[in-house]
Amino acid sequence: MSRTTSVVRLVSGVAVGALVVGVVGLGLQLPSPATDDVLSAGAVVDVPPSPTRLVCPGPLVLPEQRESDADFDPVPVDPLTSLVAVATSSGGGAVLDLAGAVTVARLTEGVDTSLVREAGGAAVVEAEPTDEPAVVGAASSALVTAGDLRGLAAASCQAPTTDAWLVGGSTELGATALLVLQNAGSTPAVVHLDVFGATGEVDLDTEQYLVAPGAERVVVLGGLAPEERRIAVHVSATGGRVSAFVQDSTLDGFTPTGTDLVVAGAAPARRQVIPGVALLATDVDDTDAGVLRLLVTGRAATTARVRLLGPDGVEDLPGAESLALEPGVVTDVPLGGLPQGAYTLVVDADHAVVASAMLARPGEPTAQDPGSPTRERAWVASVAPTQGGRSHESVVALPDRARGTLVLGAVASTGALDRKAVLAAEVRVLGSDGQVVVAERVEVPVGRTVALTLADLAGSDTRVTGVQVVPDDGAAWFAAGLVAQVERGDGTLLSVLVPVPGEAGTTATTVRADPRLGTR
Numbered sequence: 001m002s003r004t005t006s007v008v009r010l011v012s013g014v015a016v017g018a019l020v021v022g023v024v025g026l027g028l029q030l031p032s033p034a035t036d037d038v039l040s041a042g043a044v045v046d047v048p049p050s051p052t053r054l055v056c057p058g059p060l061v062l063p064e065q066r067e068s069d070a071d072f073d074p075v076p077v078d079p080l081t082s083l084v085a086v087a088t089s090s091g092g093g094a095v096l097d098l099a100g101a102v103t104v105a106r107l108t109e110g111v112d113t114s115l116v117r118e119a120g121g122a123a124v125v126e127a128e129p130t131d132e133p134a135v136v137g138a139a140s141s142a143l144v145t146a147g148d149l150r151g152l153a154a155a156s157c158q159a160p161t162t163d164a165w166l167v168g169g170s171t172e173l174g175a176t177a178l179l180v181l182q183n184a185g186s187t188p189a190v191v192h193l194d195v196f197g198a199t200g201e202v203d204l205d206t207e208q209y210l211v212a213p214g215a216e217r218v219v220v221l222g223g224l225a226p227e228e229r230r231i232a233v234h235v236s237a238t239g240g241r242v243s244a245f246v247q248d249s250t251l252d253g254f255t256p257t258g259t260d261l262v263v264a265g266a267a268p269a270r271r272q273v274i275p276g277v278a279l280l281a282t283d284v285d286d287t288d289a290g291v292l293r294l295l296v297t298g299r300a301a302t303t304a305r306v307r308l309l310g311p312d313g314v315e316d317l318p319g320a321e322s323l324a325l326e327p328g329v330v331t332d333v334p335l336g337g338l339p340q341g342a343y344t345l346v347v348d349a350d351h352a353v354v355a356s357a358m359l360a361r362p363g364e365p366t367a368q369d370p371g372s373p374t375r376e377r378a379w380v381a382s383v384a385p386t387q388g389g390r391s392h393e394s395v396v397a398l399p400d401r402a403r404g405t406l407v408l409g410a411v412a413s414t415g416a417l418d419r420k421a422v423l424a425a426e427v428r429v430l431g432s433d434g435q436v437v438v439a440e441r442v443e444v445p446v447g448r449t450v451a452l453t454l455a456d457l458a459g460s461d462t463r464v465t466g467v468q469v470v471p472d473d474g475a476a477w478f479a480a481g482l483v484a485q486v487e488r489g490d491g492t493l494l495s496v497l498v499p500v501p502g503e504a505g506t507t508a509t510t511v512r513a514d515p516r517l518g519t520r
Contacts, residue, residue, distance in 0.1 A: 049129040051093070054157035054500065055184045055243035056083050056140040057261060058098075058122035061218055063148050063176065063249075072368075074148040081142045082400035083116040085125045085157075086434050086466035090134035093127035098184055099214025100124060107136075111434035113465045115400060122216055124184045125157055137395030137466055139497055141402070143486060144259065146366075149249055151259035151376050152486050154399040154495035158263060160184060160241035167232040167293050167330075167356035168262035168379040169248040171222040178247040179219040179233060183211040189240035195221065196295055197228035200328040211242055221246070230330045232295045232354065235264075248379065254368045258360065258377030260495055265381035268297040268352035272382045274345040276407040276481015276496040277357050278451070281340040288375065289336030290359040292317070292345060296327045297352050304349035306333065307417060309409045311341055314417045314447040325353065342451035344409025344479050346417060355382045363491025380496040385413050385477050394480055394499035395430075397466040402484035402495075404454045406467050409479040410444040418447040425471035425478055429458045437462055446476045451483075469499075 059081045063074045085095055085107060093107035095114055104123060105114040116123070119140075127134035141154035169177035183189045191209045195202040202225040211217045225231060235244045246262035266272060274292070282289040296302050306320035320333050335357070347355050356379055363374035398404040410423040424443045431437040437458045444450050454464045471478045486493040 049133040052127045052134040052136050054125040054138050055160055055182050056123045056138055056157035057245055060142045060149055061178050061247055077146045079142045079144045081119055083119050083123055083140050084397040084400055084465055085114045085138040086395060086397045086430055087112050087127050087136040088395055088468055091128035091130050096124045098122040113432055113434040122182050135393055135395055137397045139397035139399050141399035143401055148251060148256055149259045150256035152493035152495045153259045153261050154484055155261040155263045156497045156500050158243040159500055160243050162237045162241055164235045164244050164264035165354045166246050166262050166264055167354050169231050169246045171225055171228045174251045176249050177221040179221050180216055180245055181211045182216040182243045183213055183240055185240040186213050187240045188212055189237045189242050191242060192236045194234040195225045196232045196328055196330050197225055198230050198330055230332050232330050252372055255366055255372040255374055257375040260378050262379045263381050265356055266384040268354050270349050270352055272347040272353055272355035273411055273479045274355060274357045274380055274382045275409055275479035276380055276483055277343040277345055278483045279338055282336045284337035286336045288360045288362045289334055290357055291335055292333040293356045294325060294331045295354050296325045297354055299327050300351055301326050302349045302351040304347055307346045309344040309447055309449045342407045342449055344449045361492045361494060374491060376493050378495045381498050383479055383498050393470050395466055395468045396482040396497050396499050398464055399484045402486050405483040406452045407481045409449040410446045410476055411479050412446050412476050421446045423476045425469050428468040429454050429464055430466040432463045432465055
């Protein structure tokens, strides 16, 4: 019998013995003082890792028919929906419906990819562990080529949580922001909302929503916080864990100007990192320039410094070298006037902030409004630094029908962003069966960003389903963003997907005796 097994059984025996003494008066011997001290201090025991669960958005919520024009169809084409799940290490698994009652697809043991097209609703990807937590990534997407929701709306499937910040969206005229709450658990969840706008926190008529087990609930943010040009939403849950995203879409009259999914970013922190910021060359005041969105989550004002990690190194974002931010006020910082390229944004502030970025792409005019060109938009969530070990590995699934470009920023964990160091990683491009089709070793100086086109690495004839980044351990980390694009004659449709934080990699827990059971 191993020492850890003995400790587990000893704790169980102490608890059971104490209960028997209290109930029937049997004369059992209590633990010795030495054993009692060990139990009080706690013993670390090995426990098997639990399955990895990711919750995936379902099909887009379609707009209602406009009363002013009954003959006009806001979505004249069927959205092409899909879910791609890639497991690079697992003991098998499945894609289930949100309630866990129906198996949609299966993941075989080892490495595997499942593609589900035209999924009927939200789904859960569940991967069983081996002797370590499963390494899995999944992406849900909806491709709409015409109408009010024109765009590629895609996102990495999320791990359920009790606390999430969604930074992105608008409720001004012509914009629609729908908050979708999903409960893949077995108990009801009570969700509390805080909504912030351009002038501060919004006074809400309703702040709490009940989400039943295996169900989702849609909250129209325009009804809670109308005419807000920029918003951020804080979701906190009790009773159960939830996943959440905002379906964001905008119109300029009858012309679609982008649809995407806003997912949760990193928790409030003094440093925020946003990967995968792929910019076009624009003028400073260009409508196709992206924006950086910031919010101070506490009650004190702060000053932030925004820097760009580009192909040539670190530079300040012009006009944001010392940015004054008011608490509770959502602020957009333009990204216009920068050279075309792939960047990583780093925000350093005196107090905790949350952050995201929005990218834009120009398109061609529509038949309904020949004088107004379409546009596309993509929201990029911030990411938290990894802590080394197996959790350093990140897998991002590539949405079906899209081509991917991996953007890697080498970021110092703390301190100077231009530290004299080089960060190395193995980039593994995954094929249709989850197998590695090519592995490329990449070295990036800290403070710089590189872009790798997956089709160039794997070959144009290879169907790519995802990418895995396995960096070396060190005092820096890779901020990874996967830019997914669908090239069309009327313009580029895009989304940017970021890795979902993996399991911590530990399979240990601490066991202590409970004095309420009569052992002390």
